[in-house]
Amino acid sequence: MDIRDTIIVRRTVNKGTGVIEESVKGTTFYDQGFDKQEKKRLNLAGDLMIMSAKGTKKIRLSDLDRTKPTLPKGIKISTGKGTGTRKL
Numbered sequence: 734m735d736i737r738d739t740i741i742v743r744r745t746v747n748k749g750t751g752v753i754e755e756s757v758k759g760t761t762f763y764d765q766g767f768d769k770q771e772k773k774r775l776n777l778a779g780d781l782m783i784m785s786a787k788g789t790k791k792i793r794l795s796d797l798d799r800t801k802p803t804l805p806k807g808i809k810i811s812t813g814k815g816t817g818t819r820k821l
Contacts, residue, residue, distance in 0.1 A: 768801065 740757045781794045809818045 741754050742757055744753045744755065745751065746753055775794065778794070782791045783794060783797075784790070785792055805821045808821050810821060811817065812819050
């Protein structure tokens with residue numbers, strides 16, 4: 734039994750007027766699937782121009798460097814009011 738199956742999260746919707754209670758869902762931000770999904774979305778978008786430097790410089794989307802997502806395992810995060818640390 735996974736502990737995530739027993740945790741219920743309350744989520745507010747509709748500008749705070751409604752509440753939905755649901756179980757915790759797994760995140761896909763660090764998965765390999767996320768990287769594949771982003772590549773697919775960029776291919777669908779084509780070669781876009783991105784404005785940078787206060788709108789004075791244009792960069793092609795194909796010229797940007799791609800970085801691989803890193804797993805959060807072993808990263809320390811601060812807890813409480815910033816006085817404690819916890820290793821993921």
